[in-house]
Amino acid sequence: MSSLINTTLKPFKTTAYHNGKFVPVSDADLKGKWSVFFFYPADFTFVCPTELGDVADLYSEFKKLGVEVYSVSTDTHFTHKAWHDASETIKKIQYPMLGDPTHAISRNFGVLIEEEGLALRGTFLVNPEGQIKVAEINDLGIGRDAKELLRKVQAAQYVAAHPGEVCPAKWTPGQKTLAPSLDLVGKI
Template sequence: MSVINTEILPFKATAYKNGEFIEVSDADLKGKWSVVAFYPADFTFVCPTELEDLADHYAEFQKLGVEVYSVSTDTHFSHKAWHDTSAAIGKIKYAMIGDPTHQISKNFDVLRPAGLADRGTFIIDPQGVIQGVEITAEGIGRDASETLRKVKAALYVASHPGEVCPAKWKEGAKTLAPSLDLVGKI
């Protein structure tokens, strides 16, 4: 089932962020753009490289008014322990949400039968509607710069009705205005 253009479902969970445990809910993802990055498990191999990459780009997301959240089916306690023991994870300033009940992973349709989340990235608009989804297999790591590019495209499309961003679009590049005149000419 596609979750594109659907509103996020209600959830409430505990996260680890900047040395504290905090409560996070679906309401926190509304009112601003958000990126939610699900990953299989703490203390693994590809996951820390992806989360460190997001941490390295976090300031760029923040400049755009975008909040980042990571989610796994581990607990917030595990997130803290990983943050305290891994140099890569120690860079993280965004919320690391624990989903031991699997509610959030089920809501986003990324829960595997084994109880771990798939590698799923979701771009969510201020109304809580999912505008972008990327899901990769276990061994395929994601690229935060590509997520950032997609966020910029989503922000552009949202603020420029009637325009769309073509493949490989970068900020400042030419967009398209779909019309009958363009049919068969691209």
């Protein structure tokens, strides 16, 4: 598997269920802002609502950072609406839920399980220039943590705004960063 890090987001067009409406979404909508793509296998499942609810609980924090979250499954936007109407957890979602019934978006991000027509649990952070800066793919049974995703967004934004600095493990805003140099080699 080749890395998607620093590659440019491939063009796409789809329909999302968002705030009670069906809305078109394309790669052009992402230009100039940070975006998270949060792939999951399917609506009306088990681990998926726990993850999407976790992201929904922190959505306002992502928005404060200027980040739009897009959940994506190979279901249609109609199925997203039905799930939203049926589940108390999914009713909390205020971010766009992208339908990917053609599997094009899932395939572009390398998360499609071809023989099943489902997406792996993929998480991707795209910068305002359309480059993928974070890529994480989990097997179907392994749920993700929205707080860790938020921390990764904060670190990526910090690094983008502070060339020459890097964020060490478990870095959070306000903590010390590193400035890689010959003087640091072997001293960390």
